[in-house]
Amino acid sequence: MKLRVLAVVWITFSTMALSPAEPLFFSIQHSASKRFAILEETDGIAWLYLTVPGAPKPEKDALAYSTKTPDEKTDWSKVKEGHPPTLSKEFASERAVIRGAKEVDFTFDWADQGESVALRFKGEVIAMILRDDARGFSLALTKDGPLGHPLDLARAKHFDHEK
Secondary structure, eight states: OHHHHHHHHHHHHHHHHHSOOOOOEEEEEOTTTOOEEEEEEETTEEEEEEEOTTSSOEEEEEEEEESSOOBSSOOHHHHHTTOOOOOBTTTBOTTOBOOSOOGGGEEEEEEGGGTEEEEEETTEEEEEEOTTOSSOEETTBSSOBTTBEEOOHHHHTTOEEOO
């Protein structure tokens, strides 16, 4: 009897340990601009989105982080077919990968009356979208490229934490 109970406990534990966490998806709306800031994990990458006013339709995005080791290369032919891009080693910073993050680890900071947004992970800005730039900024990037700009810490200083 003890062996059967241990087997059930071990199977349950090992299944829980191997089960991937649910991808994160959450948002907040700015009271003045009526824009939403959205964090979405999908296909190994997390994106910060800033929407059009009043609707959850993304207008701009910024790579937030990768949930997996960066690929050797991004397959741009798959992206042209409609698949989301992956982060490659060519563009990935040392801090690109965040695994096991929870919603409580993140906060959104607004600026420019809700026209710009930053994403903080455990208090540190890791991604931002600015109203005057077409592409987002990310701590996960080392250089400019198709996924955005590397994080500009000087420009990130104008964000105040959303109360």
